[in-house]
Amino acid sequence: MKLNRRDNEATSIAFLDVITCGFGAIILLLMIAKFGDPPEQEAPDDPRISEISALQRSLFAMQSRAREVETAIVSKDQQLAVWKSESVRMDKELTAARNRGKSIRDMAAANAAILGELKIAQQKLTEEMRRLYQQRDRVRTDLVGGIPIDSEYIIFIIDTSGSMFRYAWPKVIEQFVETLTVYPKLKGIQIMNDMGAYMFSSYRGQWIPDTPGRRQAIIDRLRTWNAFSNSSPVEGITAAIRSFYSADKKISLYVYGDEFTGRSVREVVEYMESINRKDAQGNPLVRIHAIGFPVQFANPPHLQGTGIRFATLMRELTRRNGGTFVGLNSFR
Numbered sequence: 001m002k003l004n005r006r007d008n009e010a011t012s013i014a015f016l017d018v019i020t021c022g023f024g025a026i027i028l029l030l031m032i033a034k035f036g037d038p039p040e041q042e043a044p045d046d047p048r049i050s051e052i053s054a055l056q057r058s059l060f061a062m063q064s065r066a067r068e069v070e071t072a073i074v075s076k077d078q079q080l081a082v083w084k085s086e087s088v089r090m091d092k093e094l095t096a097a098r099n100r101g102k103s104i105r106d107m108a109a110a111n112a113a114i115l116g117e118l119k120i121a122q123q124k125l126t127e128e129m130r131r132l133y134q135q136r137d138r139v140r141t142d143l144v145g146g147i148p149i150d151s152e153y154i155i156f157i158i159d160t161s162g163s164m165f166r167y168a169w170p171k172v173i174e175q176f177v178e179t180l181t182v183y184p185k186l187k188g189i190q191i192m193n194d195m196g197a198y199m200f201s202s203y204r205g206q207w208i209p210d211t212p213g214r215r216q217a218i219i220d221r222l223r224t225w226n227a228f229s230n231s232s233p234v235e236g237i238t239a240a241i242r243s244f245y246s247a248d249k250k251i252s253l254y255v256y257g258d259e260f261t262g263r264s265v266r267e268v269v270e271y272m273e274s275i276n277r278k279d280a281q282g283n284p285l286v287r288i289h290a291i292g293f294p295v296q297f298a299n300p301p302h303l304q305g306t307g308i309r310f311a312t313l314m315r316e317l318t319r320r321n322g323g324t325f326v327g328l329n330s331f332r
């Protein structure tokens with residue numbers, strides 16, 4: 001028997017098509033539909049945002065500044081360490097100088113005890129002895145020794161330049177003490193640098209009384225006295241003569257230096273003659289003595305010019321102004 005199923009097959013296919021379309025529609029709905037909680041609405045702009053941004057920028061700037069300060073502090077600490085090291089070195093040098101000064105004072109005191117009576121006697125010469133002494137000066141040809149010690153007032157003109165202070169200062173103090181030793185009693189003392197600056201400003205234009213305590217105070221101050229200098233004694237000599245000359249006083253200048261940086265030796269000599277005039281007997285108003293410290297001669301020959309010019313200037317100035325020039329063999 002032959003079965004005819006053609007109609008049933010058509011019905012089955014149509015049903016499957018409907019079912020498939022239904023599932024497809026459901027899947028499409030599922031894909032389109034939104035699940036989960038509804039989205040939150042965006043919060044409105046915070047009014048503090050601009051303030052927070054400004055604070056952040058300020059914070060970043062402060063952090064940058066803090067780093068710069070830390071770097072500067074490190075640099076300052078390093079510089080401070082260098083200064084401390086230099087201070088320790090200078091303290092050692094000062095202690096050594098003080099020890100040398102104590103030895104010099106002890107030796108000077110011993111010499112003063114031996115030579116004191118002789119020097120006092122030389123300062124109290126009789127009229128006849130003065131006449132003979134002056135005659136001896138007129139025939140003397142030695143210009144580097146025999147400094148007259150008949151002055152009652154002494155002015156020291158000391159070069160405080162770097163070359164003198166760094167290399168010759170202990171020798172300067174030694175020579176200063178030795179010079180004072182040969183004057184056991186003076187009526188007045190004054191100390192100026194080569195620029196005319198006073199060691200003690202309270203005694204500007206005045207004589208410092210000569211007492212043992214005052215002499216010691218001068219020596220103590222001299223150890224660290226480092227006033228500005230142009231390495232030319234002209235200003236100091238000029239200031240000393242103009243400020244302290246008096247016809248009724250016997251005054252001597254002692255110039256301590258190592259170089260002359262001025263333009264012309266001849267101009268200085270002629271200028272000094274114009275202000276340090278001579279009296280009726282041909283004596284200058286003020287005696288000028290000088291002690292040369294050969295600091296510049298430790299340099300090569302082509303750098304010794306200012307030292308040679310100082311020696312030339314001082315030799316001529318002392319010769320024309322009743323004094324003596326002493327050139328030391330060593331500055332140490």
